[in-house]
Amino acid sequence: MGDENGVEMSTAQKRRSEDAEHDDGRRPAPSRTARIRACAECKRHKIKCEPVNNETKCAKCLRSGTECVPYNMNQRFLDEDAVWKESATAELRQLRSSVQLLLRHNKLPDVEQPTEASPVVSSRQIDNFSPANVISEHGHSALVVPPPMDMTRDPSAEPDSLEEAGLATVPMRSLYDLTRIRNLSNSNRLKPKSASYEEDFIAQGLVPLAKAEELFKRYITDIRLYLWAGVLFPYDSLEAVRRSSSLLTATVLTIAALHTPGSNETLQECYNIFVSLTYNACLSRPQNLDDIRAQALAAFYLSNLSWKLSGLAVRNAVEMNIHQSFQKLMRGHEDQRDNVRLWYALYVCEHQCSIAFGRPSIIHEDASIRNIEQFLDSPNTKPGDIRLCAQVALFKILTEAYNTYGSDPEQPLTEPDFQQLRLFNFAIEQWRISWQSRSADSPVIGSYPSKGVVLYYHFARLQLNSLALRALPPPSAASSEPLSYDRREAANIAISAATSTLTLIFEEPDLRCAMAAVPIFTHTMVAFCATFLLKMTRTWGSIAQPQSPVLSSEPIGLGLNFNVSQVLSLSRRSASFLAKVAENLNEKHLTRHIVHGINEFLKRIDIATTPAGTHVTALPVDGYTGNDFLQMSDGLPGDSSADIANGYNMFDLIGSYGFGFDETFFGRVSSTNVDFWETEPF
Structure with missing residues (x-):
């Protein structure tokens, strides 16, 4: 210890002498x-x-x-x-x-040489930097330096704003009033920032201007009007949207590329840019309504990101106080009408995603949802507003049903539950009567607005009444108890609704034309209806009358009005129709996965019945005739359900509130090799 103390003392003395020599102007020490x-x-x-x-x-x-x-x-x-x-x-x-x-x-x-006014990074600041990995606009991992934690005070705040805030404020507002820290502010005074389109990804050459113009034109012409007449996209030129938001620009180009066949490389480039910009916006304070529109728009069309983007868009909108725009509009602030439209669109988007995944929603019923008629009672109402508010009213009913019955697949409905189910069915009937007549036809998309109301009506009835079959014990031909009247009535309504949904799409020309441009929720309707009916065929179709091997003319066991031959025909027609739709879409569009899933399910049913000697008559794709029927022996093999469960399975969708889809579903039904829809980090 003595030696070490001596070394430290001598070192200190040398340093003092060296500093003295340096101060005297002598030669500095090496x-x-x-x-x-x-x-x-x-x-x-x-x-x-x-x-x-x-x-x-x-x-x-x-x-x-x-x-x-x-x-x-x-x-x-x-x-x-x-x-x-x-x-x-x-x-x-x-x-x-x-x-x-x-x-x-x-x-x-x-x-110029650095001056006192120009910021110079010191060695201490460099030592404190902590790098992080993000996705660059080229789609590769890049090393960036995150900004320091900002705890600066807001210089624009007035000293007497404590008096202006009033007594009844939210806790975080009181904390901001006391500390003036910027990051605690609600940012309700921020104005939309204008992006410099001279520096965006198109100006940098990541997407050529000619290609961007082509994709933008496709979106405006073929896709935009099918989502409430373009409520989420109020621009008519590429330059206008570029000046407003790079994220919204990347969103519409990605959606257009997804709906363009043979554009895999362009789609990947646009998708990488969109993901990169979304990453950058995740932890930043929202300042642009168009960025929120971009996140909601992407949630409607990008299946692998829909759930996460819808939640992100809602949180950003709430942070900008969009949920308070309706009250401001009712007080005469007409400039808030677009904000109310955005809030309604977010309500529908978030509830569609919640229902598809069988998860609770995060937007609850508020004054704007309860008073949509007051919003429509204005000379500034547009046709797209009526279509938007119609879906708001529908998902308000479906959300109430979710809160009543939940989504637990092991919780069956009790007999008293069917009285409330009748009230929900009545509400759905009244919804169709009220909104179908108000949804006027369009000179561009024809009768899609009114026919879309009918489509959502049938699908809502399927979703509600399929709960009657939830958590029922597996039936068998040997012993099966008859269903109660109320349960059988609801189950038959669900079967009829699923059949009507598919039939309506096949028979209405405007709906057939729209299927190439509608959001993924409509495609999911088809997938759910076809899967529900095929599950019914697989689960309940084996219970036949012992004396009759033909099921096409007799209801299946337990009193359900179910025609197996018609179900197989509708399923094949669905796959055939969606395959034609997919020809005009990119190879990575959700429709191709649905087609492969339905065909695979049909093949599994055929494989499960063949080993036991059961013969399935091939049915034409274009429909079925009176001579088309499913010939069966004494029944399907007792263990065939396990065979399907161990092989391909599109989840048990019968009777669960929600489709049961999650991020792994589309990977299971992928008809091609692994692509970016399954490997991206979101």
């Missing part, structure tokens, strides 16, 4: 790396460790030729830090010299 105590070799021999100028080793290690390793590990960090800083300084000098040379060659003014 640079020498500060050393913390002795190295490991000198410590082992218990001798004084003498550093040598301009050398990394001490005198003892130089004489013996051994490695000079600091005894204290902090010394190693100091040595590495000194080497890094010296190398960085040399590179900065070289870069500055090169830049100066280029500027002189191009007859440009030299770079």
